[in-house]
Amino acid sequence: MSLITLSGTMSASDIEANFEDKRAALNTVNAINGKPFQYDHRVNDLTNNAAMVPLATKDFTVPDDMLFVTMGMAMYNPDATSRTITLTLSAITNASTAVAVPSYLMNQSIFVTATGGSASTFNATRYVPATTIYLIKGITYRMLFTSSSATAVDSAFGFVLARQFKRYR
C-alpha cells in the first residue's frame, strides 16, 4: 500500500489513486485474490468400535453455509486379512430421526472406501467432489461407517473438510 501525499491544487487522479489503492488493499484483506477460506474439520474415529457392533456414526449440525471440500478416510490393517469399510456422508432431517435428504448434498453420493489386505498397513483414501456441494446452515449431516467384511476393523478414522470465506461473518 502506498499513499500519494496531496498538496496545493489536488489532482483528481491522485485522489482517485488513493481511493483505489485502499480498495485494492481491502480486496486483499477479504482475500478475493489470496487465501480466502477458513476451514472446519469434522472427524469420526472408529477406534472404539473395533468390534464393528455398532458401526460408528457421527452427526454434526452446520452453523453456516459452508462449501464442502472433501471427505477422507484412513484405516489400519493389523494383519493380512482383507477388510473393507466405507464412510458415507449424508444429510438428515435431524439427528434424532435421521431421515436422509439427498437434495441437501446436491443428490451426490458421497462415500470413500478403504480396503486393506496386508499386515501393518495404513490405507488412506479421499473423495473428490464432481460438482460444487454446499453444507447448509442448520442441517444435520451424518458420517457413517459400514463394513463389507466379516473381520472386525482394528481402527479407522474419517473426516469431513468444509470451508467458508474468511470474512464470512
Add this chain to the structure above:
Amino acid sequence: MIPRSPTSLTNETLTPTKLNAGFNRLYQDLLASTNKRFCYSSFELNFSALASTHATEDFKYYIKPPFAWEVVAVELFLYEPTGTVTNVALSSTLTGWETVNAVPLGATTKVVTGDNFTAKGAALTEQTFTLTVTAGGAYALDRCYAVIHIRADRGNSGDTYNSLQLDDAPRWAAGEAVAAAKVNTGFTNYQTAVTRNTAADKQLRIQVFSIRDIAVALATSDRDLVIPSTGSRFHSYDVVNNGAVGDNLVFTLIDEVAATVSTTTVNGGTPPQKTQSVTCTDTQTNSDPFFVGNDYILRFTRAGAVIIPLGYVVVYYT
C-alpha cells in the same frame, strides 16, 4: 464481500459532496470487513464408552489455546446408555458457560441437545470441560460426544486494532474549502486501519484428537489420524495422558514427506499428566486436501503394561 468502486473524480469538479461520498464508501467497506474478522470452527470432545467404573479424570478435557476464544454453540449427542442414566451434563470453566443437559429418552436410541450462548476464555488460560453422569447405579455410555462451536477474534493481536469507525471518516461541509491536509489525514488514518485489518488473517482454530482405551500392544500406525493439507499454520499443541505410571504416551506430528515435525512424550502418573503449549510453528507446504500424499499424520505410540483410558492432543492453529 467486494469493496465498492471508488468515487470517480476525473473531469469533475472536486466538491465536498464527492469527497464525503468517497470516504464514506471506504469506511463502510472497512467496517464490513473488520466486523467479519472472526474465525469460526469447531472441535469435538469424545465421551464414548465411558462407564461408572472409569475414573473422574476420564470425563474431563483440558483446553489451553494460545488465543482468546469464545464458545458460540454446543451440541451434545447421547446414544441410549446402559443402566439407569437419568441425565448427562456437560459443564465448563469458561466464563458464561451454561450447562448442557441430555436426558435419555427410553426407546429412542439417541438424544441431541444443543444450546447457543457465549462463553469466553482468555489466551493461555486452561479451561476444563467435564461430563457429569447422573445414574441410579452402574452404567455404561454407548456413544456420547460434544461438538463445540467456537469463534476467535483475528483482531485480538493488539488492543489498538481498528480504532477507526464510520464517524471518523473526514467530512466537508457544503461550501467548505477542501484542504489537502485534511484529505491526507483521512487517507493516512484509513491506511492504518487497513494495515491492522490486513494483519488479522490468522486461522485461529482448535482441534481435539482423542483416543480412549489405548491398548497395550499398540502397533505403529494403529492409531494414526489424518490432517488434510490446507496450507494450515500450526502454532502449538497440548498432549494429555490419563495413563498410570509407566504408561507413557508419545505423540508425533508427521508431515507430508514423512518427516517428524514435532514429538512429545507425556509420562503416565497421577492423571492427567499434561504437557501444554508445545511450540510447533510449522506450515503445511501444500494446500491440496484431495491428495492423500499431502496429509499430515498424528501418531500415537505408547509404553507400559496397562490400557491408557484416555489420551489426546489438542492442536492449535494460527
